Amino acid sequence: MAYSEKVMDHFANPRNVGELPDANGIGEVGNSRCGDIMKMYIKVENNIIVDVSFKTFGCGAAIATSSMATELIKGKSIDDALKLTNKAVMEALDGLPPVKVHCSVLAEQAIKAALSDYYRRQGIDPEPIVGKIEEHDEHGEDFCH
Numbered sequence: 001m002a003y004s005e006k007v008m009d010h011f012a013n014p015r016n017v018g019e020l021p022d023a024n025g026i027g028e029v030g031n032s033r034c035g036d037i038m039k040m041y042i043k044v045e046n047n048i049i050v051d052v053s054f055k056t057f058g059c060g061a062a063i064a065t066s067s068m069a070t071e072l073i074k075g076k077s078i079d080d081a082l083k084l085t086n087k088a089v090m091e092a093l094d095g096l097p098p099v100k101v102h103c104s105v106l107a108e109q110a111i112k113a114a115l116s117d118y119y120r121r122q123g124i125d126p127e128p129i130v131g132k133i134e135e136h137d138e139h140g141e142d143f144c145h
Ligand code: FES
Pocket: 031, 034, 035, 036, 058, 059, 060, 061, 062, 100, 102, 103, 106, 144, 145
């Protein structure tokens, strides 16, 4: 199994790690088959994600995809963040081995979970905007353990 240089870089030097004390949206997702958990913190001001961080208890690809996902949504509008797919995260990392695709799905879901939390805190039902989130996915297909 070969990892791209970008994956190795984001795994070894993850960007935006840790908690965000003044986050106004926090989302946690997990994959119950591999047991990995990803927590995403966002700070939204005027519809812009002005800051973002993450904590991932998971495999190297989960750490690399969370790191890249935070870089891709930082400074972007909520609309742009909602459009970020796991495919785009993988492309930005120059690809992932097939058994690691589900790790990137976790990154996409973690962002959506954080945005959902943000909307909930504003008293807005997130589901029509963000869609349904599987916070603890039992139905993934590709597993590495
Ligand atoms: Fe589960 Fe990577 S997120 S093995």
